[in-house]
Amino acid sequence: MWMDDLRGIYYIVLKDMKTYYLKPPAISWGIVFPTAWILAFYLRNPRSFEDLVPGLIAMTILFSTTAAEAVVINFELRLGSLERLLLSPISLSAVLLGKVLGGAIFGLIMSTIITIGSVVVLGLYPNLLYLILIIIPSLLAFSSLGALLCVLVREVFEAQTLLNLPRFLMIFLCGVIRPVSSMPTALEYIAYGMPLTYTINGLRQSFSAGPGTMILIDAMALVGFFILFIFPATKLLYRKFE
Amino acid sequence: MEVVLKKIVIHVSHLTKFYGRLLALDHIDFDVKEGEIFGFLGPNGAGKTTTIRLLTGLSRSTDGNASILGFDINTEITEVKKRVGVVPEFSNLYDELSALDNLLFVAQLYGVPRLERRKKAEDLLKTFGLFERKDSLFRTFSHGMKRALTIAAALIHDPKIVFLDEPTVGLDVVAARSLRNLIGNLRQQGVTLFITTHYLEEADILCDRIAILVKGRIVKIDTPKDLKAATEEESVIEFSFAELSSTLIHDISDKLPEAKLVVMDHNKVQIHGGMPGKIYDNVCQLIREKGIEIQSVNSIRPTLEDAFIKITGLSPTVMSIEKGGK
Numbered sequence: 352m353w354m355d356d357l358r359g360i361y362y363i364v365l366k367d368m369k370t371y372y373l374k375p376p377a378i379s380w381g382i383v384f385p386t387a388w389i390l391a392f393y394l395r396n397p398r399s400f401e402d403l404v405p406g407l408i409a410m411t412i413l414f415s416t417t418a419a420e421a422v423v424i425n426f427e428l429r430l431g432s433l434e435r436l437l438l439s440p441i442s443l444s445a446v447l448l449g450k451v452l453g454g455a456i457f458g459l460i461m462s463t464i465i466t467i468g469s470v471v472v473l474g475l476y477p478n479l480l481y482l483i484l485i486i487i488p489s490l491l492a493f494s495s496l497g498a499l500l501c502v503l504v505r506e507v508f509e510a511q512t513l514l515n516l517p518r519f520l521m522i523f524l525c526g527v528i529r530p531v532s533s534m535p536t537a538l539e540y541i542a543y544g545m546p547l548t549y550t551i552n553g554l555r556q557s558f559s560a561g562p563g564t565m566i567l568i569d570a571m572a573l574v575g576f577f578i579l580f581i582f583p584a585t586k587l588l589y590r591k592f593e
Numbered sequence: 594m595e596v597v598l599k600k601i602v603i604h605v606s607h608l609t610k611f612y613g614r615l616l617a618l619d620h621i622d623f624d625v626k627e628g629e630i631f632g633f634l635g636p637n638g639a640g641k642t643t644t645i646r647l648l649t650g651l652s653r654s655t656d657g658n659a660s661i662l663g664f665d666i667n668t669e670i671t672e673v674k675k676r677v678g679v680v681p682e683f684s685n686l687y688d689e690l691s692a693l694d695n696l697l698f699v700a701q702l703y704g705v706p707r708l709e710r711r712k713k714a715e716d717l718l719k720t721f722g723l724f725e726r727k728d729s730l731f732r733t734f735s736h737g738m739k740r741a742l743t744i745a746a747a748l749i750h751d752p753k754i755v756f757l758d759e760p761t762v763g764l765d766v767v768a769a770r771s772l773r774n775l776i777g778n779l780r781q782q783g784v785t786l787f788i789t790t791h792y793l794e795e796a797d798i799l800c801d802r803i804a805i806l807v808k809g810r811i812v813k814i815d816t817p818k819d820l821k822a823a824t825e826e827e828s829v830i831e832f833s834f835a836e837l838s839s840t841l842i843h844d845i846s847d848k849l850p851e852a853k854l855v856v857m858d859h860n861k862v863q864i865h866g867g868m869p870g871k872i873y874d875n876v877c878q879l880i881r882e883k884g885i886e887i888q889s890v891n892s893i894r895p896t897l898e899d900a901f902i903k904i905t906g907l908s909p910t911v912m913s914i915e916k917g918g919k
Contacts, residue, residue, distance in 0.1 A: 352671050355704065362701040370689045431685030435746075437651055438681075439702035440674040593653055 352442075359441030363449030364456060371419040372457040381415030381461040392528055404469045405554035406527035409547055411465045412489050413518060416458035417497035421510035423450050424501040428591070443592065444585050447498060451581065454494035462486055477557045481566050485553030488573035492546045495580035502587040521547035526555075546576040599626040602754055602785050603648065607657035610643050610809075617643045619809040620657060625754075625787060630780055632800030633789040634901070640809040641789035642682060645756045648787075649679045662753060675703065678747030682758040684739040688732035692723055692742055695731055696749055703750035717745040721775075737768035744775070754785045761795060773799060797897040805904055813904045820900040828869045829893040832862050832876060835886040848879050860888075 371377060389407045393400060427433040436446045466482065469475060496517065501510040524538060525531065525547035531539055542548045553569035603625035610618040618640045625631040633641045646652040648659055650670040658665065664672040686695040696714035705713060718724040721741040726734070734742065740760070747755055760776070761769040776786060776799055790796050796803050797817045804814045813820065834841075842857045845864065849855070853866030864872055869892050880887055 355671060358704055359702055362698065366687070366690075366698055370687060430688075431681060431683055432687055434651060434681065435685045435699070436702065438649060438674065438679045439699070440671045440704070441702060442671070592651055 355440045356442055356445035359436070359439065359445050360449040360452060363436065363446065364453045367419075367423055367450065367453035368457065371422050372453060377415075377418040377457065378461070380418040381411060381457065382465065385410035385414050385465075388522065388527075401473055401475060401558070404473065404475065405551050405558055407469065408462055408466055408486075408554055409489070409525075409550045410522065410527060411462045412458050412486065412550060413493050413521065413547060415461035416454040416490055416494040417514050417518070418454070418457065420450070420454050420494070420497035420501050421507045421514065423453060424498060425505065425507045425510045428505070429507070437592065443589055447581075447585050447588055451491065451494045451498050451584075454497060455490040458490045458494065459486070462490070475558060481553065481557035484566055484570045485550060485557060485573070488570055488577060489546070489550040489553075492550075492573045492576040492580065495577050495584060496546070499580045499584040499587070502584050502591070517545070521545050524548075526551040546573055549573050549576075599628060601625065602627045603631075603659070603661050603787065605644075605648070605657075605659040608644070608647060608654055608659055609656035610640075610647060610652070611655045617809050618647070618654075621806075621809070621811050623804055623811060623814055625785060627785055628780065628783055629801045630776065630786045630788060630799055632796040632803040633787070633806055634791070634793065634796045634803050635789075635806035636791060638808075639806040641791075641806060642758055643809075644806075645679070645758050645787070645789060648673075649677060649756055650674055675750070676753050678750070678752035678755040680744050680747045680755065680757045680760060682762060684736075684743040686731050686739070686743060686746060688730065691728045691730055692718060692734070693727040695742065696746055699746045700749045705750055713749055717748060721745050737764050740764060740768070740772070744772070748779075752784070754787065755779060757786065757788045759789055759791070761790070761792065769795075793896070793898045793901055803897075805901065807905045817897055820904070821895050821897060824895040824899045824903045828866070828895060830864045830869055830872050830876075831891040831893060832864075832880075833888040833890075834860050834862070834880075835888055836860065837862070837885075841883070841885070844879060844883070845876060848875050 385407055388410060389403050392406075393403060424433070427436075433446070436449075437443060466477070466486075470477065497514060500513045500517070504510050504513060522528075524534070524542045525545050526542065527547070531542045531548055531552075534542065549569040549572040553566055553573075556566050556569070601624045603623075605621060605623050607620045607622060608618055609616075609620050621640070621644070623631075633644060635641055643652065647654050648661060648666060650666065650673060654667070658667060660666065661673045662676050664670075664676075666673055687698070690698060693714055696717060697710055700710040700714060715724065715727070718727050721744070723738060723742060723745070726738070731739065731742065740763075744757070744760070757776070761772055764772060773795070776788070779786060788796075788799060800817060802814060802816050803820060804811050805820075806812070815823075837857065837860045842855055842862060845862060846852070846855050849864060849872055851866065851868070852864050852872065854864075856863040856865070864876070873890065873892075877887075
């Protein structure tokens, strides 16, 4: 049975990549949007652009993983295409995992492009192992967050609107613009309840020359967020088919 | 004489489904034999689609159980899914993929071996007359073509049983006829077909046996012939005479006490109810005695619609109004 699920996940990812992700709207949402935000921050308060690179990569992960999830989940639910997947010998959790992995792999492609671009242009030397330790669980956490919010609602536009809420909250509260430690204590507590904070912390450590002592904690926190999002998302999707 | 016992491929026992407080299926029981075309007939909301959803793993039953090809739908649904094909009421393939890519994707999901996928997909496209459009996107297809491709997708893994939910809804007459031919061909290939429909004539033409479902309960299961036979007393015999006297109708009424209704219309007399053969004999005898010439005799046999009305107590318009008619 797990072989059927693995096969299903693989082909769902390939199909979603071809059908939804590798298309201009998803690419512009995944790369152009975060870049424009970072440039806006930079132009408003010019300082070392290197300081903004972790924020840029984190935003790319956040926006690209969730770029097409409303379409991949809500649109397919509406059209009945998701049912078509469930008619095949694949479990519902495998179908959802395929959807989440599709977003995560697209996010990986986009964040790799941004990371390589930043490293080459700015001459940075990040710790590759740290980057992998932070980027992989971040991709899974944000993609599963997108899936959770999408299965909460019915319509594509509802999902898009709902997705924007955590996106923008995280941009302003999780250290993209200014470090979390410099924020008021109440906001600092809120920030530590959001996954992007751990992504940015981890990425900052990856780009700094320091020992990166907190990197494992950040990575584990992100894995925790992934689990926290994927289980209720699966349960909610099950409920839609009861 | 050789007796061929066909094995039961779908066994349903006390299957029940609640949606919240709404009882959608109420302890239904039925069996479907191998190679049979089994029809589920009933108005909208009767529970036809719910039954298919339960049997194909899209939904879970509240009570009761069912097995398909010996596999329990609650515990072995993956094995069931590998062996059945499903054509949902609404075509649900991918707009952004071509006809060929849609079939290849479905074949991949079902684990059709890599070397066979393309050939199977192309063969099906040829069978359904879509080969010339294999590279066209699904969204560019007409409703009939979409329906045909959806059926092709359900057949890509050579299923033993195919569930068709309202297969001809929205199709024009030609497309619907062609689809019915295709269903006939599938049966010849030994595929068992489970069809839900609200079209009485379609069920009559296609199905070996029909279950009539009303408000989540099966009220009758039988062959179309036997369902109609149950309404035999509703037969109508129509006699046309060269000339007709007003007293004749009284004579006929007196001679045929079992007739429910005798109607005179110009030079025609319609006799409702009773056994058609006996009525014919009695009327012919009377006519000979009176020396009246019969121009024609028509026997209007009961239709499945008559049987449906009698069994369910529903109006046939329930079926046509709810789905927009045909």
